[in-house]
Amino acid sequence: MSETAFYTKDLSVYYGEKQAIKKISMDFPEKKVVALIGPSGCGKSTFLRSLNRMNDVIPGVRVEGDIWIGDRNVNAPGTDVVKLRQNIGMVWQKPNPFHKSIYENIAFGPRYHGIRGKKQLDEIVETSLRKTALWDEVKDRLHNSGLALSGGQQQRLCIARSLAVQPSILLMDEPASALDPVSTAKIEELIAELKQDYCIVIVTHNMYQAARVSDKTGFFLMGDLVEYAETSKIFTNPTQRATDDYISGRFG
Numbered sequence: 128m129s130e131t132a133f134y135t136k137d138l139s140v141y142y143g144e145k146q147a148i149k150k151i152s153m154d155f156p157e158k159k160v161v162a163l164i165g166p167s168g169c170g171k172s173t174f175l176r177s178l179n180r181m182n183d184v185i186p187g188v189r190v191e192g193d194i195w196i197g198d199r200n201v202n203a204p205g206t207d208v209v210k211l212r213q214n215i216g217m218v219w220q221k222p223n224p225f226h227k228s229i230y231e232n233i234a235f236g237p238r239y240h241g242i243r244g245k246k247q248l249d250e251i252v253e254t255s256l257r258k259t260a261l262w263d264e265v266k267d268r269l270h271n272s273g274l275a276l277s278g279g280q281q282q283r284l285c286i287a288r289s290l291a292v293q294p295s296i297l298l299m300d301e302p303a304s305a306l307d308p309v310s311t312a313k314i315e316e317l318i319a320e321l322k323q324d325y326c327i328v329i330v331t332h333n334m335y336q337a338a339r340v341s342d343k344t345g346f347f348l349m350g351d352l353v354e355y356a357e358t359s360k361i362f363t364n365p366t367q368r369a370t371d372d373y374i375s376g377r378f379g
């Protein structure tokens with residue numbers, strides 16, 4: 128049995144009057160991958176973004192309920208959101224490196240959090256790039272722009288950038304949907320490696336991908352969490368009719 132990395136309790140998210148997430152309670156184990164699946168508009172991304180308070184920046188959003196990491200409630204008013212996002216990293220659908228060198232993309236976060244020594248920053252850059260299997264591909268051009276990399280490399284750079292500030296949880300919103308099949312396979316391999324050290328939550332439209340990379344899967348429908356179980360169970364023997372209909376392609 129894994130320890131719980133964090134969990135939500137009755138988490139609801141509203142856009143104005145519209146309730147997009149309905150009282151979701153869900154636990155996320157350490158060193159496991161959890162996939163969030165469901166048809167377009169069911170609330171997967173809204174739920175994911177609420178986990179590190181990214182929804183705070185969207186006007187008109189209201190959040191109710193709790194997110195607990197140990198004995199700290201992410202939604203408590205006194206939460207330091209910068210520290211929170213250091214601990215809960217985020218990778219978006221489209222790779223979004225800074226308009227900076229490969230080195231600076233990685234060093235930016237640690238420097239922001241107070242690390243100044245060149246030797247230490249060099250080490251963080253190398254370790255982060257090694258963790259995302261990019262080091263050998265870029266070690267001779269660390270001072271070239273991150274934007275000169277291929278799409279797949281840019282996405283791995285963005286993952287490396289998240290890792291550089293030593294998170295314990297990584298949120299990934301369709302991290303491979305903008306990539307070609309070879310780059311997608313590399314991201315999936317990387318997820319399998321990274322889960323040795325991190326709790327990973329991934330939103331994906333691709334059910335094969337959910338089945339390949341995740342240990343647990345949650346099926347969302349119209350803001351509800353319909354079913355949440357081991358991935359093998361969800362894909363072979365779901366208990367809910369709606370889950371069965373979705374995974375067998377009868378809707379969505």
Ligand SMILES: Nc1ncnc2c1ncn2[C@@H]1O[C@H](COP(=O)(O)OP(=O)(O)OP(=O)(O)O)[C@@H](O)[C@H]1O
Nearest residue numbers: 142147165166167168169170171172173174185332
């Ligand atoms: N900024 C916003 N303002 C108002 N409503 C929004 C906003 N973002 C999302 N919604 C609505 O909230 C609901 C959930 O959207 P969300 O993007 O979380 O779903 P999703 O399952 O991630 O969809 P997709 O798979 O298409 O990305 C949808 O009805 C959507 O229209």
